[in-house]
Amino acid sequence: MKCNPFTITLPWSQLTTLTAELYIPEAIYVLGQTTALETCTLTIYGYADPAPARPVVSLLRLSSLSLYWGSDSEPDGSLVVLVSALTLPALDSLIVPEFFLGSDPLAALSQLRPQGYPLAMEIQKARLSFDLYRESFPDAVLSVEFLEED
Numbered sequence: 454m455k456c457n458p459f460t461i462t463l464p465w466s467q468l469t470t471l472t473a474e475l476y477i478p479e480a481i482y483v484l485g486q487t488t489a490l491e492t493c494t495l496t497i498y499g500y501a502d503p504a505p506a507r508p509v510v511s512l513l514r515l516s517s518l519s520l521y522w523g524s525d526s527e528p529d530g531s532l533v534v535l536v537s538a539l540t541l542p543a544l545d546s547l548i549v550p551e552f553f554l555g556s557d558p559l560a561a562l563s564q565l566r567p568q569g570y571p572l573a574m575e576i577q578k579a580r581l582s583f584d585l586y587r588e589s590f591p592d593a594v595l596s597v598e599f600l601e602e603d
Contacts (some may be wrong), residue, residue, distance in 0.1 A: 469514075474498065474523055477535050484510045484539070493514055496523035497553075499531060511540040518546040528552045533561075541565050548575040551600075559589045 465486030474496040475483060482513040484490070491514050522528050529566065533555035544566045554561035557579060562570055574585060583597045 457589055464497065471495075476588060477531065481508065481510060481538055484512065489514060492520075493517070494522045497532065497535060497602060498523045499526075499529070509540055510538050511542075512533045514543055515541050516517070516543050517546040518544060520550070520553055521548075522550055522552070530555070536561055536565070540567060542567055543586040546573045546579070547571040550577040551579045551581065562590070 465483065466488050468487050469489050470492045471483070471490055472486060472494040472540045473480075473483065476498050480495055480497060484493070485508060487493075490512050493512075493515060494590075495518075497520060509570050520535070522532070528550070532553045534551070536553050537555070547565070551558050558576070558579075562574070565571070570590050572592070572595060573594040574586075574590065575598070578600045579586075579597045580600055581597075582593070586593075586597055
């Protein structure tokens, strides 16, 4: 069941775990309200509305983030808005399709966590080589699943 987070009242600031299917504006809104979040799994469906102003969302406790693309359609560049809005200083584990990271995935990963990078990363639908990820993040536990070409 899908619900609109703009029309329901929840104690967002008390949530420590969240699993949801949201459009990008909803995800940015919800993440901005969930200041105690430690674990988050989101399935993202692009934009339902015009692009919102991009606030910076800082989640000081979030240690595990999993992002998935929930549509059958091809993703577009708008997905970068979500990841580029996040600052996650405690992030240790990340699962993300590479297209969420924009044209420079390595820089986007480095910017998520101001001091260092996640210790465990699973990059899905990757175009960059495993060696580039390994060189950029030498101490991380890496899993890179490559994009299947038709």
